[in-house]
Amino acid sequence: MKSVIKMPFLLILLLFTSLSFASELSDQLQDIEQDQQDVTAEQVKLEAVKGEERLFMEDVVQRQNEDVRIILNEVVEKFGEQHAAEITPHIFAQITYLRQSIKLSQEELRTLVSENKNAKPSERAELNTLQQKQLDILDEHYVALAETLEWAVRLKIDVKQEVRLLKKEIRNRAEMLSNMIHFLTERQSDLKRRLNTAADDDKAVLTQELQKATDQANALVGNLEKTVQLMDRYKQSTSDYKQLIFSITGDITTDVFDLKVVTGLAGKWLESFQDWALANTPTLLMRLLLFAVIMFITRSIARLVRKAVQRSVTHSTMKFSVLMQEFFIGLSGKVVFVLGLMVGVSQLGVELGPLLAGFGVAGVVVGLALQDTLSNFASGVMILIYRPFDVDDFVDVAGGVRGKVSHMSLVSTTIKTIDHQRLIIPNNKIWGDTINNISAENYRRVDMLFGIGYGDDIRKAEKVLAEILEAHPAVMKEEGHEYMIKVHALGESSVDFAVRPWVRNEDYWDVYWDVTREVKLRFDEENISIPFPQRDVHIYQHENT
Template identity: 55%
Template structure:
């Protein structure tokens, strides 16, 4: 037994139901927006009631949209126009499905967004332009104020009785300037209408996540602070750190830049420096130059010592106090080693080293003092054959 249904009447009823559900969906959406706006101006004690109403409305809206979605599917099956309904469903649910790929639906959504943007631009452009101008003015004032603060801090730390290192001075100047810039940026964002509470909370959460992800960087940061506090070296000091020798040209909280003696620029992480031995060769005003000269056992070492001492006394860069020292140091296999240790200003270290070495070699040669080199004497005990035959064979092998 079949039930006869008038298809034309069914389509009309289906279209009527779609229109009714569509109108109710629009009404519920407007009610939800009104409740959301009302929640922003409601007292704390009344927010719970408004929130309950919003939750109930959202549940009803979900049920209605599901019914509208089923009705739209049935209408589409019978060839009815459902473009507006699909646009509304997408706008309210945000579900991306095959309907969005429909040309009419996509064009309708795009047209709706363009119209919404035009309305927003017409309503908001005057106030937005004013806010942007205020934001730019605040940034300009902040930049100027940051420069003024940086100069004040620079004068303060450079004339302080606490004797800050250059690295520490640069650190304070940088922190002061960046702090002023950060505060000015927050003030500018607040003038644009951005709520700073969630923004700062987001910074805090992001900071925790970044902290776990960048543990090595934080280690460099902590090492940089320790270097600034204990001041093992300063800018322009000649140091040997992490197996690198050179002059400190720059330092941040993360890394230190070293310029080597052959003019290479190396950037070393601070944790590599702080975790190793730091040798500062220019921390003191004077240094001792340690040199060793070997002479033959047959030579008069007292005479050789006098020659070396005369060379030191004739050199203007060698200091009188502390007195230079020349002593017999080691009796090696093939030489008697003399230590020559003058004291010089730190800046004159290498010039003195090279000049004294060259002059002592010249004086030793001129006055008959021999500088031996390692050598071995080989004695052949011939058992079979003559020494001449063995010597000939050795020469051939060489």
């Protein structure tokens, strides 16, 4: 009984849904039809207006038609092939509208070109702007037409003739745009040649014309790119046009990696290089020869300047550090070389102004990429100025690296440790930490600590230690550098003596080791003990009462 009731209910629900969809489709198609009629009526008015007013009205009509197209696209997506019969008239109405728009734009474009030929120079700028805007509008019409034909194909509407016609038109349009771009690039080349030989009074006018030609060529390239995209959609040959676009814009896109495009570009570049080589080889050879002579002379002068600076800084009374000496010697040679290089490059015909500006931009980029290296360089400059140490100094730097400085540069410092390891330390690690120049002074104090037992005679120990220091020839005895022997501490296991003689830097370790050895020998002879750490343990026993 339940299934009998359920079946009619489902049929009624299905019928209601179908009627709802049909009603929705009918309402949308009616809206599309009414809006399309309004847009077409506005389109007719375009023939009666010109100039900026026409562009304004055309923009309004385009936006109105775009609203129609949005609704039509939703209908195609939602209802599709099942309702193709109802949608087909509206597809053809849109095709007819776009065809008429293309025709009107082409007629307006031809009118503008004709007016431009007879116009005054002051009027041509505005006419050129109107022409370019018409070209842009024409691009939009072709793109919209291609999209509309795709809707028709999806609905299985026969539009083969329209597709063939569109393919032919965009192919002809690409050829026309290509010819216009070639003409403008030739004009650019001619204007550049004239600029090289023109008088100063004429250069301003030629530069203005060159800029106009460049702007027009770039705008046409944009139109050609859109046309090429349409041609790619229909799998037409576009390699020649892509080569032209790349040769002007230089933009690297996926099209550049197409084999035909790469082959064509390589062939054109080779041909251009051959033409350039034939025309400029004799002049280039002379310039290269002059450049080589200038660089040879520059190298010889740089060598002489380096030697002169080296003699000056090494014999100077200012006592430059080794790092500063190397800095001035290297800088003098490099300055002469750079000046000679700039003179040589200018003889090759290279403009130094843009080149130096390029170096400035590159310097900013390199500076951002090499921040750590520049930090080391800045620290090296600070070390160069303040001279906290020099080559052959014994130092303790970078948080515990101890050894003799064997080499210094503006980026790093090389230290040879006591056990003969070579450590290269970035200068920012050194300058950013404590620097201890152990060999900065001529004299050093040797700090030693010796312990005796609590049962030994302190005075006797003091006397033995004094005899040891007095007997050593490297221990200084003059006034101001007297050695010191003091009871330093009463330790847990020993009475500790602080023994501190003064010595020259080069005698430090010899005195340290000799005195340590002699103390052991003399303490043994004098029966003075050197206790090791010990602890007394007292044990108490409790008897149970």
